[in-house]
Amino acid sequence: MAISLDGLSSGLDTTALITTLMQAEAQPQTLLKAQVTSTTAEIAALQGLNTKLASLADLATSTAKKGALDLYAATSSSTALTATAAAGASAGELQVVVSALAQRQVGVSAAMATWPSPSTLTIVGHDGTPVEISPASSSLDDVVSAINAAGAGVTATKVASGTDASGTKLYRLQLSSTTTGAASSFTVYQGSAADVAAGTAVDVLAAPGSAIIKTAQDAKLTLWAGSSAEQEITSSSNTFTDLLPGVSVSVTATSTDPITVAVGRDVQQVSAVASKLVDALNQVFSTITSQSAVATTTAADGTTSVTAGVFSGDTTVRDINDKVINAASAPIDGHSPSEYGISITSSGTLTFDADKFAAALAADPATVNAALQTIASRVADVATTASDKYVGTLTGKITGDQSQVTRLNQQVADWDIRLASRKATLEKTYSSMEVTLSNLKAQQANLTSQLAALTTSTESS
Template structure:
């Protein structure tokens, strides 16, 4: 690329000329840049809309599942029992008496300054006869507690201060507690090895004077339908009874003298909220497409008409129609206005909570099946639009992104082309100035020669 000599000889503004020529040369690239900018705005809007459809699909598909609307409220007539309803729960009223709470087995040794043998050896015998031998590093009670706690005996050990002996030496006990509640966690503990236990030569720690069984491991127990021919006792190793009825867990925390009523009823408020939220999210999408498809301006003479991003966009128009139809079409021949979902002349939806709640209170199963059918249709419509692989809007987003990427690649190529063209123009005009300069020098020389000839002739 040559160096520009801007008007040095010719007096021309060569930089301005070159810039004007380059402006004309760059018109195709400028048009592509404008197209990329417009398409990028549209792409961003399409991506946002696609995200809304994908979220709607997730919400609607969840409600359309067999237990998607199994929303229940659990309660107990007594503070002795707490109730939790999960998936699979169904309405029920169950009479429950708490007759026994679960507790962990616990024993404490006699007070002592150190273990009688060194290093200490203990053996725990579980209710099923399993033996776990624990070997400590020394006769230290701390060492014994450490060894027990890291073993797989299922027992925790703690050293407890117990005063002093006659000589003033500090006394301590070891308390052993099962790590889990329930009868299966009960144990016996012996001083000695497992072999000595089998031989009957290992003394029981709880048989020593001052030792004691603090609590015997036991299961929690509840009685159902007490006082009837169907009376039944159920046990649990913890105070929580899992799936006492499908999807229903109860936790007991105190004994009862009279039966408590465990109830599970349909949660009208929660189901109503689910229907309202689904309708609202459908409205958000319908409103978004409508707003971005609206043509504005043109009201006053000479005023410009502005099209929305989705104006004349067949993909978004079809998506809007499909979603609206999915909601407002009758279910089993019945209008959705019977459950409080109404369409308006503006093409959106209105949800009447009172009508829905009243219909749900009267015929809950029918309303649930109707709402599930609507949810399935909405899920199908949203998936057809937003499915990452086959969705119409997803495909449109991919196509628009491909166009933008292709245009950006062409714009980059145009940068190189225009840079080369500018260099060529600068070289041409630089050479022009140089040639004009040479011609000007020749002209000046010829002029001086002619002047010299004229001067000589006049002297003669």
Template sequence: MGISLDGLASGLDTTALISSVMQVEAIPQTLLKYKSQDLQSMVSALQGLNSKVAALATQATAAAKPGALDLNTATTSSDKVTATTTAAAKAGSIDFQVTKLAQTQVAVTPKVNAVTGWPYTTMTINSGGKDYTIQPLPSNLDDVVTKVNAAGAGVVATKVDVGGGDFRIQFTATKSGAAGAFTISDPGTTFTDVKTAQDAELVLWPTSPTAQTTIKSSTNVFADVLPGVTLTAKEVTAAPVTLTVARDDAAITKLASDLVSGANGIFSLVASKTAVTSTTNTSGTSTTAGIFASDSAVRSVNQSILSAASLPVGTPPRSPSEIGISITKTGAMEFDATKFGAALAADPAGTAAKVQEIAGRIATAATAASDKYDGTLTQKITGQQSEVRDLATRISDWDTRLASRKATLQRTYSGLEVALSNMKAQQSWLTAQLGGLSSGSTSA
């Protein structure tokens, strides 16, 4: 740290003087800092917009894919069976009856006294066509359980306290249905099956003796009974059940509504960051334009998405408003679910085709703006980030330049203070000398 010589000879506050000079000298750097802050704010705003546009591009691309609106839902006429669908489901119906539910085999040993323990030495489990021989230590129930569970025989053993100091060992298949069936043999004892291994059975066309067909499942779940439809049986059904697969109007309406909402999210964000706001205080009224107010690239992206969503669709071209998709006076989109539902009921294929045409156009416009390599917004962000880095380098250069200028001023003012101090010292010496001469002349 340098020595401060403020006012030692001149009485001036040289530190304050230097600070004032440096503030003037730093004006170019301050302007660069303001510019950098503005650019960083713009980059942040553009990144937020680009994220929304990219999300819309993904959403619209998915909606535009062939079959994206081929949405169906499945129902059954009984609460004892549930149905779920995948995108492969098609409209249709079929009758069936659940005649059996899947069971997991369970077997138990006779009672075994805790004091006398396990009275046998060898046990054989046959599972999946393979024998597994287990030789536990005599009189040790826990060892029986441990060795069965370690054998990998497709059976889990559990010691069960049945009271009075007695226990049974329960054996449970690790697989449900017939695939998990097992047998256990042990010299001198008999094992009791509590539950037998059993597949679930579902009979198709149960009222037709010549057509009825039985299908089985080890898990109570029957996949692809109809294409893309899975049935899960919860109980045996005494009467036939009807499975019905029909167009899912609610899901199709939601997809169209979500597409409009996604586009509106872009329009709303751009509008909020383009609006001019007025502020009134004691000094008067001032106006501030939104960060996107003068940005032609943002306006272009906004307009391209708006056009994609609102231009005529179909052959011959018709307004999207006919299917409930319209543009408002404020430049936003509006979705009329009632009108869309009526159009879907009257012309399902045509309405779906129009939604997909709109989705395809939105996907093209949004992708052109947000593509991670050459999107309009992406390139603008990249360019401005480069400019921010350049400004950071220039600001850093100014730090070096200003530090050098400040050091020069400090040396100059320090030198002036030293010079003035020396002059004052010489003045005092001369004054003293002159005083001595005057005093000598008077004495003579």
């Protein structure tokens, strides 16, 4: 380690001198650091663009798939029935009458203070399978808990039912099936499963004072009512799945007059797909434009400086931008996308006219769907070629820039070692100079003293 003798003999500010010299020596490293900063900023911008291109590729690919635009909506002529169209639906119409709604079985027991002996009870489902339940006691609370924990497809609730002649509180058990439909019916017996099999168990809901409040039943639809083809279909719930291909209906009330279920092409859904594709395209264009913009700033002293965006002059990005624009705006079978409401502006972005698109779709759905899928297919090809995580052109550029930053950082680190060595050399050199000058000054003082002594001696003689 060099010892600092800053200006000891020379009077020079050697520390400042060395600092100035080192700044000059470090210019190549400073340029390298600036290049690291600019390349890192470019990588971040490229990654942002790549993400948007990858999203665009996914959206365009899904839009271009066969059947992706076969979107239909179902309507009902009555609030008693709601129709929903899903994948696989097609245009059509059907008239139905809601003959019955699905419901669960609900029954109440006779009024009681405690469960009668024996406390064991058995629930027999629609399929005849018995579930034997043994409550902890004859307490109605224990009976309710045991039924609810048994998994027999039945729930129990204790309901207050006044008092008897002696003032004892009475309760009824309300027993309900957990599901709807005819198959949710059940019978509750007082007694074991063996008693049920032997015919000696008591039917709780058939005993005096008890009642079936609701019977378990399926929902029923009558198709082509009044015709020779009249047919009834049932469902354990109030929903009929695939009544028509891809169309399900849910009923909330019975009807006497036929209800029309109609299925037609959903213009709004198809328009939404087209609008979403245009939005995704504009996000790509907007990113490129903002990162290519030139910024002008004015300093306090009035001088101005111009800074180019990270994409300015980037031929790879410009080529991608041109290809995406061409894919989105080029004619389809001699027809411009603007005929379908997708137009390119003077600024290089797209606009979507929903009304124009809807009108074109209503007039010729096959042609408009085919045109939209052609645009989507072309865009998907371009966006995928650019953003593919293995062989994408933009991906390759990002990888190349990342490798360059790694090399530049290594060069910066090498310069740290080189500059540290150079600074040590300068400090040693200037320290040696100060020591040499100090020694020379000491010799000069000594010689001056000796000469003065000789002169005095000569004069005395």
